[in-house]
């Protein structure tokens with residue numbers, strides 16, 4: 220029984236696709252979405268969850284009237300409720316942004332395994348989340364394609380012999396651009412990712428390379444490895460999803476066609492593997508016309524990568540600041556209130572001026588996040 224937080228988004232709908240193809244193995248305990256009510260209704264009719272959660276009370280009332288047998292919740296408390304409900308063994312967290320933090324902790328505290336597709340939560344609250352995961356003995360199964368790859372490459376190997384993690388990046392739509400060229404890019408260009416079809420926020424993060432920065436911090440917490448042992452390698456074809464190098468020089472990588480349903484399915488079925496032939500054609504090596512190429516990340520143009528390394532190294536509230544500021548700036552860019560380059564320029568400012576706090580509780584992480592968002596909004600007036 221799986222609960223899906225964020226069931227109408229890109230990961231959520233692909234997760235339901237995996238469940239649809241494996242009805243004998245999985246069923247849906249609960250679904251949640253913010254405002255795509257029409258899509259949620261069709262999901263309720265198809266998957267018959269025990270409970271659902273939406274953002275607004277008025278939507279909850281409307282759904283309750285329509286589906287009398289479904290428990291309907293709303294808002295933050297509702298999310299916590301369905302993240303910890305009894306009839307569910309796994310929670311897929313595919314929420315966007317920091318609102319996933321508390322439900323992640325709630326799921327861990329309730330003993331649920333977590334399929335994890337909400338990197339912002341680990342960036343801001345990695346220490347607290349992983350402590351709770353460990354304390355409660357639950358599994359944290361990465362859904363992010365790179366982290367699923369790393370997870371698979373670590374299976375069956377001794378963790379003490381890991382030399383480095385090779386975190387691959389497609390480079391996004393602006394790979395090869397100079398800093399000057401980045402000044403004039405448009406929203407439409409930024410939303411055109413070459414390899415992956417994803418939600419808007421992560422697509423912008425991929426274009427600015429903030430996504431890769433957040434993934435460095437995500438990997439640091441998921442695999443308990445220092446950021447300096449994580450190397451970003453640009454690999455435009457997105458066929459090698461990431462790799463791990465061991466003490467003896469062996470590099471173990473995970474490859475496949477870029478399709479998020481594969482890491483989702485692996486998180487659901489771990490340690491088994493699902494039959495995915497309906498949706499997954501075999502990787503055709505001979506059709507890789509450009510071959511597989513690898514480049515260092517361009518840190519002169521994309522300063523966001525170093526910002527993430529710095530935030531990770533300095534710890535405390537630095538990653539909270541980076542993440543919170545980025546969420547505000549991306550939202551402003553999506554509403555065409557700022558230019559693309561303003562995202563990274565302002566992130567640099569925020570990080571430079573940040574006065575860090577250490578040893579934060581979950582409550583304090585949330586407080587700090589709110590404070591930073593407020594500061595960034597003021598700064599951008």
Ligand code: MG
Nearest residue numbers: 363364365434
């Ligand atoms: Mg990724």
